[in-house]
Amino acid sequence: MSEHHPVRTWLTDMDGVLVHEEQALxxxxxxxxxxxxNAVRFLVLTNNSIYTARDLRARLLRSGIDLPExxxxxxxxxTAQFLSEQMPGGSAYVIGEAGMTTALHDVGFVMTERDPDYVVLGETRTYSFEAIxxxxxxxxxxxxFIATNPDVTGPSPEGPLPATGSVAAMIRQATGIKPYFVGKPNPLMMRSALNRLEAHSESTVMIGDRMDTDIVAGMEAGLRTVLVLTGSTRRSQIEGYPYRPTRVEDSIADVVPLVSELAPSA
Known part of the structure; x- marks a missing residue:
C-alpha cells in the first residue's frame, strides 16, 4: 500500500469493523x-438505514467510540442524495424508519401514498404486510423502485433477521420490477462518500469486513481496500472470490499504525 499515493482519506464500514452488536471492537x-x-479526513459508512447519523453517533459514543455526526x-x-439529484422536490412512499424519512425530508422530498414518484424501501424492524x-x-x-441496500439479513443478539434485500426480492417477485440498490456494493455509495469529503479515489482506502459488499464496492470505485477478519468474511473464504483486497488484517487494531505510516506527512 505504501507504494501508492499517500492516504489522505479513509472510509470504513461500521458493523464488523468498529463494532459488533453495539460493542466496540x-x-x-x-x-x-x-x-x-493525523488530521486525516474520514467517513464511517453503513448500509443500515434505520438510524439517523445523530442516532448512530450516540450509539457509537456509548460503546466508547467518539466521532462527529x-x-x-x-x-x-x-439514497436521499441520489434521489434529490435525479428528481429535485420529488415524492416517495417509504418503507423504513427515521433514518430514511429524515434524510428524504432534509433534501426536500414529500412523503405520500398517492402516486409517488418513487417507492423507497429501507430497513426496519417492523416490516408490515400492509405496507409491502x-x-x-x-x-x-x-x-x-429504489432500495437502500441489498443485504438479505441483518444481525441481532438472537440471530439473523430478514433485511432490505429479502423484502426487495419479495416485491420484485410480485411486480417483476427490479429495484435500484444505492448502498454497498454499489460503488455509487463510495463515490457519494468521496464527493462529500471532496476526496480522490487514488488517495483513499476503504476498510470492510465483507468481500461481497465493502471490498468489491471499494475496488470498483478505484480505492485501495483493507479486509478485517472481525466480521462476516473468514480468511478461508477469500480465495473463493475473483478479486482481492489490497491488504488483509486480523482487526482494526492492526490498521491503527497504518494511519500514520501512510499519511501525507509520513
Whole structure:
C-alpha cells in the first residue's frame, strides 16, 4: 500500500469493523483517534438505514467510540442524495424508519401514498404486510423502485433477521420490477462518500469486513481496500472470490499504525 499515493482519506464500514452488536471492537476507538490526530479526513459508512447519523453517533459514543455526526454516511443519506439529484422536490412512499424519512425530508422530498414518484424501501424492524402490499401496487402503477441496500439479513443478539434485500426480492417477485440498490456494493455509495469529503479515489482506502459488499464496492470505485477478519468474511473464504483486497488484517487494531505510516506527512 505504501507504494501508492499517500492516504489522505479513509472510509470504513461500521458493523464488523468498529463494532459488533453495539460493542466496540478492540482498536476501534484508537483508530478514530489516530485519524483525528493525523488530521486525516474520514467517513464511517453503513448500509443500515434505520438510524439517523445523530442516532448512530450516540450509539457509537456509548460503546466508547467518539466521532462527529458529520463523519457518518448511511445508505439512507446516500439514497436521499441520489434521489434529490435525479428528481429535485420529488415524492416517495417509504418503507423504513427515521433514518430514511429524515434524510428524504432534509433534501426536500414529500412523503405520500398517492402516486409517488418513487417507492423507497429501507430497513426496519417492523416490516408490515400492509405496507409491502401498498408498495407492490404503487410500483405496478408506475412508481420507480429504489432500495437502500441489498443485504438479505441483518444481525441481532438472537440471530439473523430478514433485511432490505429479502423484502426487495419479495416485491420484485410480485411486480417483476427490479429495484435500484444505492448502498454497498454499489460503488455509487463510495463515490457519494468521496464527493462529500471532496476526496480522490487514488488517495483513499476503504476498510470492510465483507468481500461481497465493502471490498468489491471499494475496488470498483478505484480505492485501495483493507479486509478485517472481525466480521462476516473468514480468511478461508477469500480465495473463493475473483478479486482481492489490497491488504488483509486480523482487526482494526492492526490498521491503527497504518494511519500514520501512510499519511501525507509520513
Amino acid at each position: 478492540p482498536g476501534a476507538a484508537e483508530f478514530i483517534a489516530a485519524l483525528q490526530e 458529520e463523519a457518518i454516511w448511511t445508505s439512507a443519506l446516500a 402490499t401498498r408498495a407492490i401496487r404503487l410500483i405496478e402503477r408506475g412508481a420507480r
